[in-house]
Amino acid sequence: MKLLACPVNGLRNIDEFQSFGPLRETPDPEKTSDAEWGQHLFRADNRKGIIVEWWRHVPSNVFFLAERDTESNEVVRTFLPAETGERP
């Protein structure tokens, strides 16, 4: 069984979690060109290596961030967005 550490609920079965994809910065829509907005919508960090991504613990609806290696599938750490001020 694969486990993931929710920052609130601790280690839980991976089935209880939902991936929301890599963290992305939201540009100011007023100051962004169409091309840049397209880039924001459709681009995602897809590198081999450690990426930062959103996850949700579904039963408790906790959104949090994880640093995960996309080659080895190893989770480096998980933390709450409050620590960095990010929003999903």
Place this chain on the structure above:
Amino acid sequence: MPFSLLKYGFSRTYPARYDIPPTPDLKRHYDVVIIGGGGHGLACAHYLSKYHGITDVAVLEKGYLAGGNTARNTTTIRSNYITPEGISFYKEGVELYERMSQELDFNVMFSQRGQLTLAHTEATLRSFKARAAMGSHLGTRTEVVDQKEVEKLSPLLNMDYGGPLEILGGLWHADGGTARHDAVAWGYAAQASRRGVEIHQRTEVTAFEISGGRVQKIATDRGTIACGQAMIATGGMNYEMALKAGIELPIRCYPLQAMVTQPLKPWLDTLVSSVSLHTYLVQSSRGEVVIGGGSDPYQLYSTRSTLDMKEHLAAGAVHLFPFLQNVRLLRQWAGITDMTPDYSPIMGASPLANLWLDCGWGTWGFKATPVAGKRMAETIAGGRVPDILKPFSLERFRSFRLLNEMGATAASH
């Protein structure tokens, strides 16, 4: 008997035939460099050399020939998509498969046995009606069939009458089929190399030298080469490869898992696929039942199989054909699918003038092998993108003209 066989083996009358010559040394310049020695790259090399007179071509392959997604896909060939652009494109692909063995003088074991996609809900049935209407309009054999016809097409199916997964009907696609994936790649490779195309196995592209908006040189682990034009067709590695040329493609990579059972006598003479169960089955010519395809629910570059995904596939297969419960699994694997946001491929121009893209093949690449090769060869030879490829441009993500292909896959929709 052994001596006569030996005599035959050394005979000058019947010399051993090498389909693909050993990897030569790299030259300093090629007119066209194709990065990726899978089905798509080899098909493009074949069409360039046979129909456009371009033979100064190098195909660079990091591993061995056709050992990536060409070897890992589940060999479904079909054109029952939903967008007119998608259907027209894949229809040409199916037609090229129909003639491929003659074209390549190589038996690719194309078996046009039809594909049956099952609906367990009214909503799926409605989407099938849309797909059938669009498919018939564009000249493919695609129709909605009722329960009786489903039973007739695949008598061993568990219809689950009155159950939660009752089969309400299906989408019958008589043009659907399957072919031997190795034969497809080897057929193209043999043809191309006979015309002078060089196939460089175990040759990894490490960097691009770019100036003036063009790729000038391509660095590999076996030396640096200059090129007139280049094409990226590296399957699951497309994102990483394009990034080396400074292009960030809108691609996310997920492993797609599949497996085969032990060989059985022939019993399944169509391709069967269930949208709700995310499971599809086809019996190979060796008798093995190929079962696909579960996508891992998060980005990953690892091709390790996972137990939960295999359990899910096995559960789907056993639900559709309960007698499979006693059958053993023989092999399991995963391939890295380069998924685009709209489930359509990215073909044609890149931001660099002489670099062409054949990317974003996600879970729908094998069926497009001949048509992508043919049309990309036309693009490279003529320096312009043919109309049939225009809807698939990278530019569509800047101009918001996405091509939402909900008929793309049974795996992840």
